[in-house]
Amino acid sequence: MPFAVALASAGAVAVTLLCTTMLFQVSGPDAMGDPDAPRGLAAWVMGLCYAPMLLWGPLLAVVTAAYYLRRRGLTPSPTGGRGRTRRGTAARP
Numbered sequence: 001m002p003f004a005v006a007l008a009s010a011g012a013v014a015v016t017l018l019c020t021t022m023l024f025q026v027s028g029p030d031a032m033g034d035p036d037a038p039r040g041l042a043a044w045v046m047g048l049c050y051a052p053m054l055l056w057g058p059l060l061a062v063v064t065a066a067y068y069l070r071r072r073g074l075t076p077s078p079t080g081g082r083g084r085t086r087r088g089t090a091a092r093p
Contacts, residue, residue: 002071008064016057023054 038046069075 001068005064005068005071008060008067012057012061012064014057015060019054019057023050026050 037043066075
């Protein structure tokens with residue numbers, strides 16, 4: 001397995017664990033029972049702002065798997081194997 005894939009896989013696992021652990025700590029009864037904790041609409045807005053962070057780890061895992069499959073030649077190239085020209089545009093047939 002290439003170093004980049006191993007590192008990204010470890011990062012995906014770490015970020016997923018970190019974010020889910022933080023979710024349970026922040027939304028637990030000890031944290032939300034604090035008198036300074038947001039209530040009502042403010043709590044919903046805070047939750048909506050932090051919700052995308054829960055997708056960071058799983059999406060990193062998906063991108064890592066796609067990279068690994070592409071590098072191994074198991075998925076087709078979006079350019080159809082034509083490569084790239086100097087200016088970064090797909091070569092024409």
